[in-house]
Amino acid sequence: MSPSGSTFQPTASEQRRRKQQSAAQSLLALTTAMLALPALGILSILIIRGFPGLSAEFFLEEPRNVMSAGGIFPALVGTVWLTAVALLVALPLGISAAIYLSEYAKDNWLTGLINIAIVNLAGVPSIVHALFGVGAFVLFLDFGVSVLAASCTLAVMTLPVIIVATRESLQALPQSFREACWSLGATRWQTIWRVVLPNSGSGILTGVILCVSRAVGETAPIMFTGAVLYLPVAPESVWDQTMALSLHLYNVSTQLPGIPEGLPFSVALTLIGVVLSMNAISIALRMKLRGRKKW
Amino acid sequence: MSDEAAKQHRLTAMEFDRRDRSWWTDMFAKALVFGGGVSAIVFIVGILVFIATQGLEFAANRLSWTEFFTSIAWRPNSQKPEYGALALIAGTVSTTAVAMVLVVPLSLGAAIYIGEFARGKKREWLKILIEMLAAVPSVVWGVIGLNVMGPFITDVFGVPSGLNLLNAGIILGMMAAPIMTTIAEDALKAVPDSYREAAEALGATKWQVVLRVVLPHARPGLSAAVLLGVGRAFGETIAVLMASGHAINVPKSLFDPIRSLTATIAAELGETAEGDDHYQALFVVGMLLFTITFFINMIANAIVRGTRRKKA
Numbered sequence: 001m002s003p004s005g006s007t008f009q010p011t012a013s014e015q016r017r018r019k020q021q022s023a024a025q026s027l028l029a030l031t032t033a034m035l036a037l038p039a040l041g042i043l044s045i046l047i048i049r050g051f052p053g054l055s056a057e058f059f060l061e062e063p064r065n066v067m068s069a070g071g072i073f074p075a076l077v078g079t080v081w082l083t084a085v086a087l088l089v090a091l092p093l094g095i096s097a098a099i100y101l102s103e104y105a106k107d108n109w110l111t112g113l114i115n116i117a118i119v120n121l122a123g124v125p126s127i128v129h130a131l132f133g134v135g136a137f138v139l140f141l142d143f144g145v146s147v148l149a150a151s152c153t154l155a156v157m158t159l160p161v162i163i164v165a166t167r168e169s170l171q172a173l174p175q176s177f178r179e180a181c182w183s184l185g186a187t188r189w190q191t192i193w194r195v196v197l198p199n200s201g202s203g204i205l206t207g208v209i210l211c212v213s214r215a216v217g218e219t220a221p222i223m224f225t226g227a228v229l230y231l232p233v234a235p236e237s238v239w240d241q242t243m244a245l246s247l248h249l250y251n252v253s254t255q256l257p258g259i260p261e262g263l264p265f266s267v268a269l270t271l272i273g274v275v276l277s278m279n280a281i282s283i284a285l286r287m288k289l290r291g292r293k294k295w
Numbered sequence: 296m297s298d299e300a301a302k303q304h305r306l307t308a309m310e311f312d313r314r315d316r317s318w319w320t321d322m323f324a325k326a327l328v329f330g331g332g333v334s335a336i337v338f339i340v341g342i343l344v345f346i347a348t349q350g351l352e353f354a355a356n357r358l359s360w361t362e363f364f365t366s367i368a369w370r371p372n373s374q375k376p377e378y379g380a381l382a383l384i385a386g387t388v389s390t391t392a393v394a395m396v397l398v399v400p401l402s403l404g405a406a407i408y409i410g411e412f413a414r415g416k417k418r419e420w421l422k423i424l425i426e427m428l429a430a431v432p433s434v435v436w437g438v439i440g441l442n443v444m445g446p447f448i449t450d451v452f453g454v455p456s457g458l459n460l461l462n463a464g465i466i467l468g469m470m471a472a473p474i475m476t477t478i479a480e481d482a483l484k485a486v487p488d489s490y491r492e493a494a495e496a497l498g499a500t501k502w503q504v505v506l507r508v509v510l511p512h513a514r515p516g517l518s519a520a521v522l523l524g525v526g527r528a529f530g531e532t533i534a535v536l537m538a539s540g541h542a543i544n545v546p547k548s549l550f551d552p553i554r555s556l557t558a559t560i561a562a563e564l565g566e567t568a569e570g571d572d573h574y575q576a577l578f579v580v581g582m583l584l585f586t587i588t589f590f591i592n593m594i595a596n597a598i599v600r601g602t603r604r605k606k607a
Contacts (some may be wrong), residue, residue, distance in 0.1 A: 017502075018360055018500065020440055020502055020503075021503075024502040024505075024506075025408075025501070025502065028405075028406070028408035028412060029408055031400065031404030031405055031408065032322065032401075032405040032408045032409065032413075032421065032573065034401055035398070035405050035472055036425075036428075038469070040424075042443055043431075043441050045443055046435070046438075046439070046456070053601075063305050063471075073567075078410075092331070093334050093408040094331070094334070096327055096328040096330065097332045097334060098331075099327070099328045099330055099333055100332030100333070101332055103328075104325060104328060104531060105332065114332050114333070114336055116593070116596065117335040117339040118335050119338075119592050119593075119596050120339050120588075120589055120592050120593075121339055121342075123523070123588050123589075123591070123592040124585060124589075125392050125529070125531070125532060125557055125584050125585075126530065126531075126533075127530070127532040127560045128346065128530070128585050128588075129342070130560075130561075131346050131349070131560065131564075131577075131581040132342040132345050132346060134349075135345035135532035135578075136345045137350045140345065152323075153529075156338050157336075159338065160335075164455075169500075174531070177580040187317050189317075189320055189321040189348050190317060190320075190321070191326070213430055215433070216432070217432025217433070218432070218433075219532075219533045220533055220561055221562045223561065224564050224565060246432060247434075249434050249438060250434050250437065250533060250537070251393075251536060253434075253442070254438065254441070254537055255439055264438050265442070266443075268435045268438045268439075271432060271434070271435060272431060273437050275430055275431070276430060279426065279430045280427075283423055288549040
């Protein structure tokens with residue numbers, strides 16, 4: 001290679017590095033595909049085999065013939081009950097915890113302890129939450145096996161989701177907003193109530209939706225605290241037991257004989273439909289928010 | 296000072312007393328949100344206390360710890376009940392190990408691809424896809440293990456039952472992968488762009504930047520991501536229960552059915568009576584799970600915090 005001709009010619013080492021670069025990039029793209037494609041494939045099997053079973057009757061009728069026929073209406077209503085009550089418990093606790101951590105807490109040992117507690121609440125296995133629910137809510141507080149006990153268990157489990165999402169959206173608000181309000185003589189709480197919360201409302205909402213999505217899908221925490229195998233009627237108060245979509249799916253898949261082959265897929269499709277549309281709403285909301293905010 | 300002046304002085308002091316209604320509201324609100332903040336501590340301590348006390352009497356008086364950790368015989372319902380958890384521990388450890396071997400390289404590779412190579416719309420969609428996969432409920436993964444992966448493994452490998460260690464490992468891996476990918480990508484994002492720019496200015500290719508600059512700096516965050524994935528796989532309950540075959544067994548091959556600690560609690564708690572030995576033994580298993588996941592989370596947390604402090 002002549003020195004003059006090499007000006008725009010990649011050297012051998014450059015060529016090698018470029019080859020390595022493109023090989024590495026293809027390999028990484030391949031690993032991403034290996035992770036995503038089987039999962040997508042399996043989910044599409046779920047849709048293909050579950051979709052024929054969906055109908056108006058499927059959603060609006062109660063199960064018949066030891067669950068092998070009929071619909072999932074009581075389980076749907078039960079899941080709505082469980083999720084709503086769990087939200088009623090988790091929301092005030094979670095949002096106030098996030099307000100404390102974002103607006104009041106100093107960088108001291110107590111704050112560190114709270115953060116450790118949140119990390120661990122999120123990491124404790126769901127079946128351990130179930131044991132806690134049995135010990136604390138069913139037995140100690142004497143709620144019995146009821147919607148209330150199951151929802152409290154779910155609330156403790158989803159608390160970290162709400163706290164983390166809310167804290168993030170509160171901290172995303174520029175400090176100057178708060179300072180402007182303080183300089184007008186407002187108290188800390190007036191600032192939070194009139195400025196901080198209204199400006200982070202949609203951020204908090206995404207956290208709430210994620211929390212709902214999590215509560216809807218959980219099975220282990222409600223198995224022994226409030227959800228049961230079969231009840232033809234929807235619960236009338238928080239002291240009643242209930243069916244739930246997730247536990248129903250577990251039962252028709254493993255516990256009962258003579259279930260038609262497509263039924264678990266239809267129930268799974270319903271459950272995953274609810275959960276994923278919740279997440280889709282939350283993602284869409286977040287994107288819209290990011291597009292709009294200019295501070 | 297004259298009387299008149301003293302009176303004047305008192306008035307001013309009262310004017311500066313800001314303890315009006317909004318001050319009291321502020322104090323009240325502060326106490327309220329403080330309560331919310333502390334509730335997280337209350338709950339985690341509550342979990343520890345309630346699980347420990349439910350199993351305490353049996354653990355202190357009748358449980359042989361040597362049997363618990365060294366015997367593979369878990370026979371709570373026989374005439375002479377035995378509570379050896381070794382096979383259950385082996386089940387949990389082996390499924391977690393299989394899951395990690397399968398997906399740690401894939402998750403880290405995907406995180407590097409999404410974080411460093413993918414751009415624009417492709418990157419957005421990949422991130423959404425990962426987030427959606429993380430949201431799939433564990434009971435749905437269980438159904439997939441039972442009804443899709445099970446028959447598939449039976450056909451492909453010609454084994455009598457597709458519900459085994461391999462199945463549970465694959466399902467757990469798919470569940471843990473989105474979490475590991477997300478956290479690993481965050482760790483990559485935390486490496487300052489100026490590091491990349493400096494390396495690129497020296498003529499390094501994208502891959503050299505990743506290999507020589509980004510990865511070494513993100514290593515603690517990446518190990519935290521793997522640890523949290525391990526924690527997730529370790530504590531997963533319903534999916535393992537449905538996909539693993541649920542047989543008490545120390546696995547010798549990938550095609551042996553196994554049973555995990557978590558699945559044992561889920562399957563057996565319903566058939567116990569409150570306070571009897573079997574019930575208490577399940578709480579002891581729960582205590583073991585709590586302790587292990589607690590340490591996994593603490594270590595991961597310490598790694599993440601350690602790097603953050605070093606940067607600041």
